[in-house]
């Protein structure tokens with residue numbers, strides 16, 4: 001696999017384009033990948049390449065690893081901007097996700113009260129009450145919607161379940177004004193299909209959707225590292241500015257990472 005796996009439960013801190021100094025938490029297998037999507041651009045590779053390890057860390061292992069890292073790091077005067085759940089897959093798929101968030105918030109208050117707690121999620125589990133409640137407790141629930149068209153999402157993000165944008169929008173109702181909408185913009189081709197979520201039709205529909213789901217903030221970005229699908233290309237920052245422009249004019253806070 002040409003992409004990167006995080007071989008630890010806690011990794012970093014790393015400098016994140018979008019989140020500053022970020023201490024990563026990986027609730028997925030340490031030498032594999034576990035996700036309900038299988039995005040063409042996933043930095044962890046395709047799901048099928050990451051099946052050699054399927055063991056997820058126990059809640060006790062996560063607790064010990066997080067507390068050890070946070071206490072050591074902050075003892076040495078390190079400053080963390082955010083504790084970020086990301087790693088080798090979809091963090092909300094961990095069966096103890098809600099409990100893990102609870103103790104993470106406690107540890108944050110104890111060791112790094114200035115740090116935010118962020119979760120990068122594809123939103124596939126937010127229909128579960130305990131997952132939604134946990135995401136509503138963190139500072140930044142960063143939820144992915146890459147297209148306002150199901151067909152494009154299916155080509156680009158390859159959900160491993162029956163994806164429904166209508167259902168996702170319904171599940172997002174409690175998140176209005178509270179979540180960060182995250183969208184990857186790219187162009188390319190995969191298995192004979194053209195993928196382009198930057199066309200006028202795509203962008204117009206994406207803006208309408210963004211206004212409908214009412215995020216607190218929007219993060220748009222493009223490919224930064226090697227991707228498992230080879231024929232994908234970046235979108236320029238100038239183009240992303242144009243994409244986000246009308247929303248920024250309406251007062252939405254938009255972060256663009258190229």
Ligand code: SF4
Pocket residue numbers: 035036037038039041042043044088089090121122157
């Ligand atoms: S949702 Fe995230 S972790 Fe899952 S395949 Fe897509 S980019 Fe990778």
